Amino acid sequence: MKTLMLTGFEPFLGMPINPTERIVNSLDGETIGGYQIKSILLPVDFEKAPAALLEAFHQVNPNAVVSLGLAAGRDAITPERIAINIRDGAPDNNGVALEDAPIQEDGRDGYFSRLPIRKIVNKLKENGFPANISNSAGTYLCNNVMYTMLHHIEKEQVGIPAGFIHVPASHDLAVEGKKRMPSWSQRDLEAAIRLAVECLGEE
Ligand code: PCA
8 A cells, every 4th residue: 555654743833732743643544545644743843854854754665745734824724835945934942043044055946846736725625625725835844844855855756746735723722822813623624634635546
């Protein structure tokens, strides 16, 4: 059977919960769209996250990679169109804040997602879940992980689907968090990510 590496992140920036941690824990080991899910939790750390991602990639040797991140404030599931070669913005969980720093010194400016993002958006909407393509994954850890994976796949000519999906806050994060934010039930978040993975199986 084919394997899909599904990554999520630990909580960050003082938020008590990251719903992507719960999604990956919940889907780990499931078979969706002909893929067995192998879940990996990544640290919100500019140094450790890319290393952990590539180490897991080599261990799992997956046939597809879907990475998930929380975008608190968004109200829909948003597959990302592009990752850019920049690290900038808020401090990571190790207190490191970067400004205008490339991810790869001699890397390309950007990489387009290798996921069927339009198909994912359409399928989610057909099933009653708000979704749209995002044209910016930001400049923080999510963009970093997306860029790192796509750069590696390009460099090594692995030729597999890979990309990133941002998800809104879960209700429990919205209740516990300090800021007001739109939120989804954890069950709907998980159902939406299952549908997104099913799209890969249909490719
Ligand atoms: N979201 C952050 C990093 C970790 C996460 O879940 C981001 O959008 O970059």
